[in-house]
Structures are given as structure tokens and as C-alpha cells.
Amino acid sequence: MPGTTTSLRAWWARRPPAAGAAVMATGILSVGLHLSGYEALSRILLVLACLAWLGLAADFVVRLLRERQRWLDEAGSPAALTAVAATTVLGTRFSTLGWQSLAYALLALAALLWPLLLVDVVGHWKQRMPGAVFLGCVATQGLAVLGATLAGAEAVGWLARAAMVLFWCGLVGYGFALARFDLRQVTEGAGDHWIAGGALAVSALAGSKLIAADSARLYLWNEDDFDVLRSVTLTLLVLDVACYAVLLAAEVGWPRPGYDVRRWCTVFPMGMTAAAMLSVSAAVDIPWLKGPGQVLLWIAMAVWLAVAVLAVAAARAELRGDRAPRHASEGVRSRARR
Template identity: 75%
Template sequence: MPGTSPLRSWWAQRPPAAGAAVMATGILSVGLHLTGHEVLSRILLVLAGAAWLALAADFLARLLHERRRWLAEAGTPAALTAVAATGVLGTRVSALGWQSLAGALLALATLMWPVLLVDVLGRWKKHMPGAVFLGCVATEGLAVLGATLAAAQNTAWLARAAMVLFWLGIVLYCFALPCFDRHQVTRGAGDQWVAGGALAISALAGSRLIAADSARLPLWNDDAHDVLRSVTSALLVLALAWYVVLLVAEAGWPRPRYDVRRWATVFPMGMTAAAMLSVAAALDTPWPKGPGQVLLWIAVAAWLAVGAAAVLNARDELRRPAPRPGAEGVRSRAPR
């Protein structure tokens, strides 16, 4: 479009999968907060918040001015990164004591969730990439934020609603698993890691529900508490099993080329670390804490590597000559 700057044109081409960058940055901020690295945590929170605002503005602009494109993208699983990113950001904001802002983010994510989820579920089919698990991730993201806010504000109904979302997320995972193309483990461009990350965020949600049950806010009877502990522990073990499988696949079938979906690798890595740290605290069991800290720094290293690759890729794209008038359709918009 005449008068549009190269930077603005480049930004307008970002696919919905770019929301995974906010998810990855936000969950690392949560993990660093859990380990006491508050300065680093807040720096990443600022970055995540700035990226969220930019993507939210782009989301709104497409809804208002590019309705056809918005509708096409809203039906893709990657669109659910908008819900998950909002939930992760709200969880970190709640830890700062900004409960009103966290509540507003929860309300926004809850409004988007059914609209996007129903559209995405209607397009599920066989042999899908790891993004198929984002239905579970988005739902569990709401559960995590709901349970976190319930504990902070002593709100029983919110905790019970989060419990419903927790179980619904697990059901969505079970339905997504047969649709997942197993070959993505060795061929995927990055989002195959969401297969494990979805279990990790489910374990995080379970740990937050356990932590919400207290003397000030009694929620679950002994049977429900025991089931929740057992399921949360099992989810964490399964998430770790996926982590090992996917890490071995990365070593055996290297895929060094940058792709925006690599942010969907960093997010599960950080989420697994955050889940281990949260489960260790909620279940009062020490074994996940040490490995969780190790995995957190591995995730930070992965974030730095993918971030550097993203900057270099953006530089190369911005240096490319603009397409000739009338040739807008020549340049592919496929994510790299």
C-alpha cells in the first residue's frame, strides 16, 4: 500500500503463530519469578507486555479492516495463542499484586476463548501439526490464571470454574492426540513441542488449584485433593517424557533453519520448567525443584537463540526490495 513503511509492511505479515513469542517470554518471566530472579523476570515481563500490545493492535486492525483475512486466520489452531498469551501474561501480572489488571486480562481471554476454540475445533482433522494441542493450552491457560486469581482474592467460585477448565483442557488434549501427525516429532518446524507443553501447562494448572486450597479458602475435600495431586503428578511425568522424546528428536533430526514456530519450542521448554517449580511448591515435594531450575536456564538459552535468529530473519526480510505494484501476491506469506 502506498505510503506504508517497510517496517509496518513487515509487521502486517506476521502470522498468528507469532503469539507464541509472547507465551514463551511470559512463561520465562513466571519461571524466573519463581526462582527469585526478579530483575530478569520483570525485564521479560516488559518485553512480553510490549509484544502483546503490538499483536493485540494488529489483531484488532485485521478484525476491523481485513475481515476476510481475520476470519481465515481465526480458524487456525495458532489463533489460540492469543488466548494462551493473555492468560500467561495475566498470571505474571497477578504475582505483582495487580489483581485488577489480571482480572481484566482473564475476562478478555475468556471472551476470546469460545469464539476461537469453536472455530478451530470444527477444522480438526488427521495429520495435524503440534498446534492442534493449542486448544488444550488455551483452556489450561485460563485455568492457571483463574486459580491464581482465586487464591489471591479468596474467590471460591473462580477456583471451581478453573477446576472445570482444568478437566476440560485434559479432555481436549485426549481428543487432539489422535489428530497429531507423529511424523512431526522428527519433521516439525517447532510447534511439535506443544504436544508436551500442553501437558506441562495442565500440570501447572493442577498445582495452582492445589495451592488455592487453604485455610482461608477451603475448596476440595480429601478425595478431590488426592485425585488432583495424583493427576498433577502424572501430567508432570508425562510432560517430562515428551520433553525427552522431543529433545532426542531434535538431536537426531536437526532443523537449524529459523521458523516463527520455533517460539512454540521455547514456550513448552519454559512451561515444563515452570510446572516443575510450581508442582514442587504446591505438593511440597523437593525432587522437581532442582531439575526445574536446570530446565529453566535451558529455556532461557533457547529463548536467546530463537530471539537472535528472529532478529536476523527480520533484518533480511526488511532488506528485501518491496514487491512491484500489482505483484503483492507474488511474495509468499508462509511463516519462516
């Protein structure tokens, strides 16, 4: 048992920052299931997302305190922003449960991490980046989604206006990321290329939350503001669906079988597209969008399950590899890993 525990800790310590996409994917599916009325399944996924978030958060702190150089190296990678995005997704789901204090705490944590990581990540941008380059937009729009959700739940005007600023900043960030994105990733990417569509989806979700946050009590947006926000939100949703179709066709035309941790970055945009469609349907009163949104939600659930099975199989294989040296030349292989 001690050997197994040690191997498990060693395996977990090797998780790259991209592992945070698993929390994002699971959390947004929980949100989508809530919007569709499947509350029990939504809460099961929420528990799984929370457990993964706690494990990754603990590892984040351990690396910061004990492996400072590794932490600094990873903080400059685009995947580091999954920490912000995952936190905002969980905060949004907690807000829908009525746990506003916890949602505020997660908003504060995400808002603290966002500028620190974003500046470092953008400073390391270069030409022909993988799909993770869009995580800057995702993290920014995640803050907008959570801020707008809390603003609507608590009738806090300033928070809605701050979310609106983040919404437009996220769209600007998408433009800069698109200029750096390597289009060859559409046919060659290992999974994170789907974030190009996921960033559009979370932007559409943010727009729908901003629309829903308005009320007679707050009177956030005048008629012109509302029309612009509605038009932009619907445009983003259309662009997202178009991107979804292109990426799906590329998966069929250029199959990439096998497990890669970046496949969680595929599940997240699929789930986010479904959640965005369901949220936009309610916010702008387009009932017929709910049906396609539910179809996409179950497709995302099926992909989530497939990736989860592959992830478990990969973890078991890796753990068996960790234990193998104890039956043979442990010293030689241990030194090789170091």
C-alpha cells in the first residue's frame, strides 16, 4: 500500500497544467445538465469537478512552494490559464445552486490569478501557437460569465458592468489569439485546437448572462445596448456552431486516435457550445435553440465519457510502469527518470 500511494503521488505530480481542462470540461457539463433539468447528474459531475479542482489546486501550491522554477516555467504556458477558467466554471455552477458566498470567493481567487498569469502567458506568445493560445480569451470570458451570473443573482450593478468590460476585452483578446493561431492545428492538433471554438462559445455564454442579469431593479442596459449585446451574442453563437462543424469535420477527415491529456480541451468546447446554446435560448427567448442545445449536450457527455475511460486506462498503464522497477532494476530506471 505505501508503494502504491507513493506511485499515485508521483503520477499526480507529473500532471501538466493542461489537466485543468478536465475540470473545465466536467464543470461546464454540470452547468449544461442543470440548464436542461438533469439536476442529479449535474451534481454528480460537479462533485467530480470539485475533487479534481482541489487536487490540482493542492499541486499548484506545492509546486509554488517546493518547485519554484517548474512553477515559473509552467505559469508562462497558455495552459496555465486553465486554473482561472476552471475556477470560474465552478463558481458559476455554485451560484446557480444559490451558494453565492462560495461563488464570490472563487470569483475573487480567479480575479487574483487572472492578471498574474495572463501577463506572463502573453509575454511568452510567439507565432504559430497551438489552440491553447485562446485560453486567454476563455479565462477572461469565464470571469465575465461568473461576474454576470452573480450580478443577476444578487442584483449588483457594478459587477454586471465590470463583467461587460471583461466581455469586450475577451473579444479583443480572441482577435489577438487568432492572429497567433497556427491553422494547421485544425488537422494536426492533439485536442486543444478545439479551444478556438470554445472561446467563441464561452463568449456567447457571457453575452447571454449579461442579458439575463438585467432587470427592472437594475436597469443595466438601454434599448440600444440591449440590441447590440443581443446581436453580438447571437453572432458569436453562429460563429461557434460553424467552428464546431469545421473542427468536427477535421476530426473525421484527419483522425487522431489515442489518449492525450489535451483531449479534455476538446470536451470543454463541445460542452460549452451546448451550454451557450441553452443559455442563449432562455436569455433572448428563442425556444427552438433548446432542442439542438440538448442534442449537443449529450454528444459532449458521450465524448466526456470516452475521454474519461481513455484517461483511466492511460493512468493505470502509467502507474503499472511506475511499480515495475520494484520488481526488477529499480535503481537504474529511477535514476533514468531523474
